[in-house]
Amino acid sequence: MAGVVEELVKKAGGCAVIDGGFATQLEALGADINDSLWSAACLITKPHLIKEVHMQYLEAGADVIISSSYQATIPGFLARGLRQEEAEGLLRTSVHLALEARDEFWKSTLTKPKPIYNRALVAASIGSYGAFLADGSEYSGSYGDNIMAEKLKDFHRRRLQVLASAGPDLIAFEAIPNKMEAQASFRSNGRVQALVELLEEEDIQVPSWICFSSVDGKHLCSGESFGDCLQILNASEKVAIVGVNCTPPQFIEGIIREFKKQTGKAIAVYPNSGEVWDGRAKRWLPAECFGRKSFDVMARRWQEAGASLIGGCCRTTPSTIRAVSKALKGRDRALISLESSESV
Ligand code: MET
Numbered sequence: 596m597a598g599v600v601e602e603l604v605k606k607a608g609g610c611a612v613i614d615g616g617f618a619t620q621l622e623a624l625g626a627d628i629n630d631s632l633w634s635a636a637c638l639i640t641k642p643h644l645i646k647e648v649h650m651q652y653l654e655a656g657a658d659v660i661i662s663s664s665y666q667a668t669i670p671g672f673l674a675r676g677l678r679q680e681e682a683e684g685l686l687r688t689s690v691h692l693a694l695e696a697r698d699e700f701w702k703s704t705l706t707k708p709k710p711i712y713n714r715a716l717v718a719a720s721i722g723s724y725g726a727f728l729a730d731g732s733e734y735s736g737s738y739g740d741n742i743m744a745e746k747l748k749d750f751h752r753r754r755l756q757v758l759a760s761a762g763p764d765l766i767a768f769e770a771i772p773n774k775m776e777a778q779a780s781f782r783s784n785g786r787v788q789a790l791v792e793l794l795e796e797e798d799i800q801v802p803s804w805i806c807f808s809s810v811d812g813k814h815l816c817s818g819e820s821f822g823d824c825l826q827i828l829n830a831s832e833k834v835a836i837v838g839v840n841c842t843p844p845q846f847i848e849g850i851i852r853e854f855k856k857q858t859g860k861a862i863a864v865y866p867n868s869g870e871v872w873d874g875r876a877k878r879w880l881p882a883e884c885f886g887r888k889s890f891d892v893m894a895r896r897w898q899e900a901g902a903s904l905i906g907g908c909c910r911t912t913p914s915t916i917r918a919v920s921k922a923l924k925g926r927d928r929a930l931i932s933l934e935s936s937e938s939v
Pocket residue numbers: 615616617618619634661665720769770841908909
C-alpha cells in the first residue's frame with residue numbers, strides 16, 4: 596500500500612471511510628445531471644455545488660473524497676464546443692475544488708479542541724469509456740466489435756496526465772466493467788500494454804486505485820473473472836488499492852473474500868445502495884431485497900472480511916457515510932467524547 600494510504604488507514608483505526616454517491620448528492624442539492632456529461636456538467640455551470648457536496652461528505656466523516664471528474668472527458672467537453680485548453684482546465688478544476696474543500700475543512704477542524712476527523716485524501720476520479728458513451732455499456736462492459744484498444748488508449752491517456760498533474764493524493768479508476776479496459780486497452784507499437792503499464796509508461800507518481808463493477812457478485816460486469824484482472828494489477832507498484840464500486844451491497848462480502856485469495860493489495864469497497872441503474876431508460880430500479888441489514892451494519896462485516904477502505908457509490912448519501920463512519924470508528928469516537936467529558 597502506498598505510504599499516504601497506509602498512514603490514513605492506520606489513523607482511521609484500520610479502515611478508512613470513502614465518501615458516498617457524488618452525482619446523487621449533487622442532484623439532491625438541485626443540480627440537473629440529466630446530461631451527457633452527467634455530474635461533470637456542473638464543472639461548467641455550478642462549481643460551487645461541487646465543493647458543497649465535498650464539504651458535506653467531509654462533515655459526514657469521509658477520509659477520502661473523490662473528485663467530480665468521473666464523466667468529465669476531453670472529448671465530452673469538446674463536443675460542448677469548448678476548446679482543448681478549456682477542457683483540460685475543467686479537469687484540473689475538478690481536482691482543485693476537492694483540494695480546496697479538504698483544506699478548508701481540515702483548517703476548521705484544527706481549531707476544535709479535540710479534532711475527531713482525519714485530514715482527508717483527494718482521489719481524482721476516472722470513469723470508464725462506457726461511462727463516457729452513456730449508453731449502458733458502463734454496466735455491461737460490452738463496447739462492441741469496433742472499439743479497438745488503440746482508441747481506448749487515446750481516450751484515457753491525456754485525461755490521466757492532466758488529472759495526475761493537478762495535485763491529487765490518489766487516482767481512482769472507478770467502475771471498470773471489463774478486462775480489456777483494465778488490461779489491454781493500451782497498446783503501442785502492436786504490444787499489448789495493461790492499464791498498469793500506462794501508469795508506468797507515463798510515470799504517474801500518484802498512487803492509483805482500480806475498482807471494478809459487477810452485476811452478479813462473481814464476475815466483472817462483462818462476465819470476466821476478478822482473479823484474471825487482479826493478477827494484472829498485482830504486478831504493478833503503481834496500483835496501491837484494488838476493489839469494487841457501484842455494485843449491489845449484498846455481493847460485497849463475498850467479493851472481498853474472493854479478492855483476499857487473489858491479492859495482497861489493500862481492498863476498497865464502495866457499493867451502490869442496491870438500486871439498479873437502467874442505463875437505457877436512464878432511471879434507477881428498486882433495490883433487490885437484501886435482508887434487513889442496513890448499509891452500516893454490512894460495512895462492519897466488510898471490514899471484518901478484510902476491506903481497508905469502505906464507502907458508498909450511487910444512491911448513497913452523506914447520511915449513509917455518517918452511519919458508516921460511526922459504525923467503523925464508533926468506538927474511537929466514544930472514547931474521544933469520554934475523554935472530552937472527563938477533561939471538563
Ligand atoms: C457510476 S459510479 C459513479 C462514481 C462517481 N464517483 C459518483 O459517485 O458519482
